[in-house]
Amino acid sequence: MKKRPGIGGRIGIGIAFLFLYMPIFLLIIFSFNQGESSAVWQGFSFHWYAELFHNRLVIESVATTLLVSLVATAISTVVGTFASVGLYSMGRRWREGLMTVNNIPMMNADIVTGVSMCLFFVAFFSGWGSFAGWVNSVQHVIVLPDRLKLGMATLLIAHIAFDIPYVILNVSPRLRQMDKNLVDAAQDLGCTWMQAFFKVILPEIMPGIVSGALIAFTMSIDDFVISYFTAGSSTQTLSMTIYGMTKKRVTPVVNAVSTIIFVVVLVVLIVNNVREARLEARGERQHRDHPKLDAIREYLGSPKSRWMKRGVALVCVVAFVTVVSMLTAFTNSQPVVNVCSWGEYIDEDLITEFEEATGIRVNYQTAESNETLYSLLKSGGADYDVVVPSDYMISQLIEEDMLAEIDYNAIPNFSLIDDRFKNLPYDPENKYTVPYTWGTVGIIYNTTMVDEEITSWSSLYDPKYAGQVLLIGNSRDAFGIALNYLGYSMNTTNEDEIREAYNLVKEAYDRGQFQGKVMDEVFQAMEGGNAAIATYYAGDFLSMQENNEDLAFVIPEEGSNWFVDAMCVLKDAPHKENAWKWIDFIASTDSNLRNMDYIWYASPNTEALEKYPEWYEEQYEEPLDEETYNIIAAPPETLERCEMYVVLPKHIRELYNELWIDLGI
Amino acid sequence: MPKELIQLRDCVMQYGDDVILDHINLYINDKEFLTLLGPSGCGKTTTLRIIGGFLSPTSGDVLFDGTRINDVPPYKRMVNTVFQRYALFPHLNVFENVAFGLRMGETVIGEGNARYKKKIPESEIQKRVLEMLEVVNLKGFEKRSITALSGGQQQRVAIARALVNRPKVLLLDEPLGALDMRLRKDMQIELKRIQQEMEITFIYVTHDQEEALAMSDTVVVMDGGKIQQIGTPEDIYNEPKNAFVADFIGESNIIDGIMRADGVVEIFNRKFQCLDKGFGKDEPVDVVIRPEDIDIVAEDQGQLKGTVTSVTFKGVHYDTIVDFYGFKWLIQTTDFCPEGSRIGIKIDPDGFHVMKKSKYSGMFGDYSSYSEEYDEINDPTLLDQAEEEGTDDEE
Structure with missing residues (x-):
């Protein structure tokens, strides 16, 4: 007789399977969710498929x-x-x-x-x-x-x-x-x-x-x-x-x-x-079970079928060779441009339109962070033409002489870029960059969990909200915010100031002020109402708000970080001419409008920035909420309060890392 | 004068220091049924594989019809093999298994001994396969799957698959090893019939001496990579060359003796008359006395006297173990002597067979440890498994 598992064993098996399959089961369910949230069910739909x-x-x-x-x-x-x-x-x-x-x-x-x-x-x-x-x-x-x-x-x-x-x-x-x-x-x-x-x-x-x-x-x-x-x-x-x-x-x-x-x-x-x-x-x-199979086998075994088999094999080989050579010919003969950007960072119809208009094929790749992009470029294995790094990474790439000077004559649409976004600290003479998007970091909070209007970074450290705050999960932003709150520059190289900021965060951290350090998990936590306060990017706040109307966004009175992602061309890019064309296409007002609408990060194109509310109304037949617009594109007076990151000297970067590790997990 | 078909000339097979075959010389005649007989590891299968072309001897020549064929690969030899566990192709049915060799074409020897393959027309293949299935009594089994056949039927397919190619020589590697006793006896008769009908040479490998004696024209007894004796079954049984052969073929009491003169041999300090001649005076020899050549008589009339230590009923006769001066003999007799009784024995002069001393002297022929288990140790199906070569690791 077989031994049956005891009650403990059965529970163990149950738990094991639950942990194995529950997440997959959830994932499958949420793939049919109507809304964008991965935490709130908003009805059944094949929309995402x-x-x-x-x-x-x-x-x-x-x-x-x-x-x-x-x-x-x-x-x-x-x-x-x-x-x-x-x-x-x-x-x-x-x-x-x-x-x-x-x-x-x-x-x-x-x-x-x-x-x-x-x-x-x-x-x-x-x-x-x-x-x-x-x-x-x-x-x-x-x-x-x-x-x-x-x-x-x-x-x-x-x-x-x-x-x-x-x-x-x-x-x-x-x-x-x-x-x-x-x-x-x-x-x-x-x-x-x-x-x-x-x-x-x-x-x-x-x-x-x-x-x-x-x-x-x-x-x-x-x-x-x-x-x-x-x-x-x-x-x-x-x-x-x-x-x-x-x-x-x-x-x-x-x-x-x-x-x-x-x-x-x-x-x-x-x-x-x-x-x-x-x-x-x-x-x-069992041959006897399958008289038909038997007949087939007999046929296959007979010499008559030998030519047949050879024929089939020949056709297979020819087909294979044709497909492979067509693929290589196709990819070789067509002009291309290799672009590396971020995920969900372009209205993809633009790619198709560009290809149709110019006949240039776009190999559109994505990297997941500035640091990954950097290591990809350094390893020498990649042959991108256009990359879209953030400001501080751009200064590092310029410093290491990895970018090509851009031929602005080939990019007439550069003139459409607002002067506010030209000659910025990362590229003071504007020789290497064409801005792609810009945005801000601010406080996201749940109005039902907070009984006041939040206006200052101080609420992040306020014991009132102990255990309800999410700390942003990278050292530059976490310490930068603290520096800003303390009235120092976010780009300070004064070690004492940095240590002071660290102590502020550390003290709050140790008494349990923060629920956790988060990056992408911030979506679930805020949408699901599991945390009251977080700091994150303005564009992403709008995605969260779609799934939870109680959320609000503010750029604190102390100021904040603002950033620019810009298109650059690599020094050894193999298809520079095509790269100019791509950049010019993306810098156009139409492209900027559509990207802004798709990714909710602000456009650096003056016309697009102005026209967006109008364009939105035309598209969706309802007016764009002014507040939303101001969140996407912070008004100039707000932006004035904000500071852009510049690349920090090496020893300061190391200090950041060291302190970040000291902070604990 | 029978025609000589295969010759092994001074063949040595060696792996490193391991000598598997030690200077083998062997002639095989056309249409002969020759058996290679010996215990596992004696080199009989290696010899067969050399003839089949699966192994090449380290030194020495293999001749076929007077031509050296050392370097001719198996698929070009006019030889076919019935393998130990049949080695039928499980993915093909009975018909296709048998037709396999024919579909590969026929080996033809052309000008200057060049061998090439000639295609056989499909109609002839059909005809030959069906004929052969009839010969092995498997008519109507063409469409059967191999896995659906019994052991005996698989055996017949294996034989048909080899014979349908009309080889000059059929090699059989312990073909009956996996069958039960009854079926084995039937197949022995069947094989002998097929061999006579087809009129081709059979080279048969076995460790079962009964099988060898029953079927063969010539028996080659091997041990330790050497041929111990070649002869007809009668020769081998009646005139074993040494203690190994005497012991391996049938039951034997082998006793130390001294040849006192032509026709006079001394054992246990008593002189006996025998028929053997040509030994040196006072030469130490091995004396073989077959258990059935001993007559039991009353104690006082016996040439030797002893005590019965065990009796086993075997149907036709009793196996009686008798202690003579500390040496235990096996006597096969229809007379029943109870355990413990004192008896005498008489042996006729033709009951003695005198052999020269060899390295096997003193190793065999004493029945002190005789028991029923002895038969089990000799069980061919058990030995069969030990015969497999070193490196296999079937799970």
């Missing part, structure tokens, strides 16, 4: 993911199968040693695999650069490209490399279970080794090959970390797109995509398991 299929970035990355996964699966299945056969025919000691080596990449942290592959590719590229340079200098018949970049090819190589172990792991046991004499028998009956492989070994190990391929495929679809490090700037897989989407605003589109991925992976797994269970239950094969 519809949006998903109109999201060009998602569709493109799905295509990339499928292409890479399918090709990587096909290649790694073939390579892995042959490798298994090789391992199988080795001596036991060698085989076991090599199997251990084979298993390491699966156990190894993806980040290590990803980083090491990235390093390897970059090292290879630099070696190749000198080699190609030499080849091109000694002869002129073949011209080798001297500048290789991370992209589809490296992504594919990486996927093949990490898929192979899974194939080997699935095929090897089938081989070992196979009667060793089968190969001898086939050779005895007139087969060469190769014929024996195709006629006997292959059918025997086919179930292992199929499950190996299925697992490799799901691994490929699933992978984020390794892809992230090897895809470079012109390629983006679905998981990378999703990650980028969570940067600025978490929209339920992410939930919709995730739901689809979950369902697809689930289906593949179920198919695989059902197939294996069936094979087992049926004792592998």
Whole structure:
């Protein structure tokens, strides 16, 4: 008799499954939410799925993911199968040693695999650069490209490399279970080794090959970390797109995509398991059960079908080669511009319009923070033309001589940019930048949880609100606000002032003033009414307000931080001419209006800024709330109170980090 | 004069320091049923695999019809094999299993010994497969799945699959090892019939001496990578060359003796008349006395006297163990002697077989430890599993 689990065991199993599946279940439910919130249910809708299929970035990355996964699966299945056969025919000691080596990449942290592959590719590229340079200098018949970049090819190589172990792991046991004499028998009956492989070994190990391929495929679809490090700037897989989407605003589109991925992976797994269970239950094969299958098998076995099979194989090969060469030809021949921006930071119809108008293809990528963008650029693997960093990062890039001077003659729309946003501290002579958006940081509070109108940073530290305040989760903003409150410059390099600000935060922190340090979690906490006060970006406040009308926003009387994200062109950008065209297109009034409407960050275009309320009324047939407008685009008198970040000297940056760590988790 | 078909000339097989075959010389005649007999690890399967082309000898030559074939791969040899556990192709049905070899084409030897494959027309394949299935009594089983067949039926498919190619030689590697006793006896007769009908050479590997004696024209007894004796079943049984052969083939009491003169052998300090000649005077020898050649007589009439220590009823006869001066003999007799009784024995001169001393002397022929389990140790199905070569690790 089987032992039944006790009550404790059953509860344990229940809790384990609850923790495993509850989040996924919630995600699926909220993918059908009508509103934008991930915390408040606002009715059933397929809205986000519809949006998903109109999201060009998602569709493109799905295509990339499928292409890479399918090709990587096909290649790694073939390579892995042959490798298994090789391992199988080795001596036991060698085989076991090599199997251990084979298993390491699966156990190894993806980040290590990803980083090491990235390093390897970059090292290879630099070696190749000198080699190609030499080849091109000694002869002129073949011209080798001297500048290789991370992209589809490296992504594919990486996927093949990490898929192979899974194939080997699935095929090897089938081989070992196979009667060793089968190969001898086939050779005895007139087969060469190769014929024996195709006629006997292959059918025997086919179930292992199929499950190996299925697992490799799901691994490929699933992978984020390794892809992230090897895809470079012109390629983006679905998981990378999703990650980028969570940067600025978490929209339920992410939930919709995730739901689809979950369902697809689930289906593949179920198919695989059902197939294996069936094979087992049926004792592998029962010809008598399937007269039709039998007939097919008979036909396939007959020599008549041989030409047929060859034909099918030929068609497959031709189709594959055509697709691949078309893809490469397509991507090679068309003029392109590589853009790296933030997730949810553009009205994507603009991309399509630009492509239609100019015939230039836009490879639109996203990074998740200024720091990531910086490290991507530094690693040398990316070949972006246009990037959209924030002010302080721009000064750092200028300092390190990574930006190209912009040819403003090619960008007539630059004249439309308001003078307030020109010659700012990060680019005093305005040689490198065209502003993209600007915005402010302020206090977001829940009017039902606070009994006064909040006007000062002081409420953040007011014991009255102990445990109800959310501290912004990065050191620059958290200490900057404290400095501002204390009446110092947000860009001070006076260590005493900084320590004073630290002590203010630390003291409040220690007595439990803050509920937690948050970045994107601020959406859920404020929308759900779990916290009374937070500090965050004005544009994001408007998203929160859509889901919770009780929220209010204020820029404190002490002042605050204001920021500009600007378009820059990299010094070694391969497509500068196209980059000018893109920047000019984005700087136009129409583009600015639409971006402002889409992302709710203010436009630097004078005309767009003025016209927006009018334009809004035309679009939505209702007037734009003046207060909302003032939140998106802070009026000049408010802006005067605000200070822009400049890049801090290195020792101050280190001090910030040190103090931030001291603050505790 | 029968035609010589296969010759192994001074074949050595060696893995590092491990000598598997130690200078084997062997002639195999056309249409002969030859058995390689020996315990596991004796080198019989290796010899078979060398003939089949799956192994190449470390040194020495393999000749087929007078041509050296050391380097001819298995798929070009006119030899087919029935494998130990049949090695049928599970993904093909009975018909396709049998047709497998024919679909690969026929090996033809052309000018200058060049071997090439000739295609066989589909109609001929159909005809030959169906014919062969009839020979092995599997008519009507064409569409069956291999996994749906019994052990005996699978065995027949394996034989049909090999024979349908009309090989000059059929190699059989312990083909009956996995069958039960009853089926094994039937298949022995069946195999012998097929061999005579098809008129081809069979090289048969087994460790079952009964099987070897029953079916073979020639038996090759092997041990330790060496051929111990080659001969007809009668020769091997009646005139074993050494203690190993005597012990391996049937039951034997093997006693230390001294050859006092031609026709006179001394055991237990008593002289006996025998038929053996040609040994040196006073040469120490091994004396074989088969258990069925001993007559039990009253104690006072016996040439030797002893005490019965155990009696086992075997149906046709009793296995009686008798202690003679500390040495235990096996006697097979229809007379019942109770345990503990004193008896005498008589042996006719033709009951003695005298052998030269060898490295096997003193290792066999004493029944002190005889018990029922002895038979189980000899059970071919158990030994069969031990026969598998070193590296396999089936889960």
